[in-house]
Amino acid sequence: MEFSTILGAWVAAGLTLFIFSFLYKDNPFFKAAEHLYIGAGLAWHIQLIIYKIIKVKVWEPMKVAWASGNWFTIWMIIIPTILGLSLITQFIPRISWLSRYGFTFMMGYSAGLALPAGLATDFTNQILGTIEPFANIVNLTPGQLINALILLIGSISVLFYFFFSIEHKGAVKKISNFGIYFLMIYFGASFGNTVMARFSLLYGRFDLLVRYSNAQYFYATNWIIVGLVIYFLLEKFVLNKVIAKNS
Amino acid sequence: MKETLNKLLKIDRRWLFLLLTFSILIPIIKPIGISSKSISSGVQDTYNFIEKLPEGSTIILSMDYDPSTAPELHPQSAAILKHAFKKNLKVIIMTFLAGSGGLIDEHIRNIPQQYGKEYGKDYVVLPYMPNVLAALTQMSSDIYAIYDKDKDDKILKNFEMMKKIKNYKDISAVIDITGTALLDSWIVFVGDKYGVPVMGGVTAISQVGYGPYLQKKQLKGLIGGMKGAAEYERLISEPGKGTSGIDALNIAHLLVILFIIFSNIVLLILKLS
Known part of the structure; x- marks a missing residue:
């Protein structure tokens, strides 16, 4: 196995265990891993912008367009680039007003694109989906009918819960209270799925830790766990006593 | 008795972390093989849709996840990908x-060879696109207007499988x-606007939110979390990481359910006494 792969395994296992060590107590290894994560994350995003956006979308097309003297393409690159760069002027108060041009373009473009399509997908289509089964009520099986009724009652009662233009009392209060049960079922299902998702992620990390505990990775996980245990024992029985004595 | 129960409720939570660690670690080290019998309707629909596509159809597989959600989505x-290759479908992988990037590389390093698939003829990988x-x-309108090259900077149009592809009209599913x-x-x-059948694979957390799209058939199928992956692996008879993860998930869930029941019983006893 290549040296870089083994080194990668040691770094991955080490950083994972350093982060997990916080579950026992705060310690310098956790802090180091935390700071490294922030630094590495920032560096990753900077290189991403330079090599995957500026180089690919601005620098290289500009070189080609300049060499062929294609002024239309040159302007098609320059204008969006200037609009994009104008966003950075926010950090310079004196000329921060320039950023409005970039934001205006972004907002207009995004709203124009997202509003009509989003309205159709999330609004009209969903209303249609709730009513549609009743147009075909004769052909529904009892199960499908119950499902359609639950959906209809659930949608209406939850909408009532979020309708604040009239006071919630009498029949309105009863319907909106009924909507709470539907919301609670939704939150319960979401929470159950969240627990499952977190366990899946934990499984993913543990699976890697077990893989890196093999001989081919020179028992990376095992050695790092031993190191951490020694540190915590030393801290408990030696370091704390020394600190207490000196103070 | 009351004192002991009170102590139990105030147990150092690190013991619970330790128990949870063992509940996930033990099945990884020694798989138990707890079978998962049920198949969710969303997973079954996805499988059926791909299964019914004619040989040679082109699908888009958009792998929009990074290592933070890879245990569930990879x-x-x-x-x-295995199912598509089994069915001799052409696959455009994008992100x-x-x-x-690294996760896509891992797939194309391992999976196509198992099915004798060739780059450019059976599958292509498009580069990362920011917008x-x-x-x-x-x-x-035109795929090549935005993706003129593949991830290795080769002209996309020149690949054999791309010769008959121009836009969404030539795509059977996403x-x-x-x-x-x-x-x-x-x-x-894409789905609602151009009528391309769209299916999804999401984390368990976001699965519930896609219910309305499934009900309205705006989504033709949905795979949710590691459980969904395990179900799909069962449908294509290719056990993988999803299947092996189910053991750990089952034990961990059982442990959490036990914790909840136990602490509620303790609370009830304390309240009654």
Whole structure:
């Protein structure tokens, strides 16, 4: 196995265990891993912008367009680039007003694109989906009918819960209270799925830790766990006593 | 008795972490093989849709996830890719998340060879694209206007499988595996707008939120979390990381259920006494 792969395994296992060590107590290894994560994350995003956006979308097309003297393409690159760069002027108060041009373009473009399509997908289509089964009520099986009724009652009662233009009392209060049960079922299902998702992620990390505990990775996980245990024992029985004595 | 129960409720939570660690570690080290009998309707629908596609059809597999959600989503995309290759479908792999590069490489290093598939003839990989909306809308008229080259800077049009592809009209289905809200964009800008069948693979957390799209058939199928991956692996008879993870998930869930029941009983006893 290549040296870089083994080194990668040691770094991955080490950083994972350093982060997990916080579950026992705060310690310098956790802090180091935390700071490294922030630094590495920032560096990753900077290189991403330079090599995957500026180089690919601005620098290289500009070189080609300049060499062929294609002024239309040159302007098609320059204008969006200037609009994009104008966003950075926010950090310079004196000329921060320039950023409005970039934001205006972004907002207009995004709203124009997202509003009509989003309205159709999330609004009209969903209303249609709730009513549609009743147009075909004769052909529904009892199960499908119950499902359609639950959906209809659930949608209406939850909408009532979020309708604040009239006071919630009498029949309105009863319907909106009924909507709470539907919301609670939704939150319960979401929470159950969240627990499952977190366990899946934990499984993913543990699976890697077990893989890196093999001989081919020179028992990376095992050695790092031993190191951490020694540190915590030393801290408990030696370091704390020394600190207490000196103070 | 009351004192002991009170002490139990105030137990150092690190003991619970330790128990949870063992509940996940033990099945990894020594798999128990707890079978998962049920198949969710969303997973079954996805499988059926791909199964019914004629040989040679082209599908888009958008792998929009990075290592942070890979344990749940990587087995899903692997299962979809295996199924597509089994069915002799052509696959365009793409991503809108820069962090997925290594994960895509891992798949194309291992999976195509198992089915004797060739790059350019049976599958291509498109480069990372930063602007989702621009790419999704542009691809409706001409894919090559936004993706002129593949991930290795080779001219995309020149690949054998791309010769008959121009826009969404030539795409039989889109499967977006994602830990972000990108699936919404695929539904809005591709599924609903251009009538391309869209299916999804999402994390368990976001699975519930896609119920309305499934009900309205705006989504033709949905794979949710590691459980969904395990179910899909079972359908294609290719056990992978999803299946092996189910053991650990089952034990961990059992432990949490036990904790909840136990602490409620203790609370009830304390209240009654």
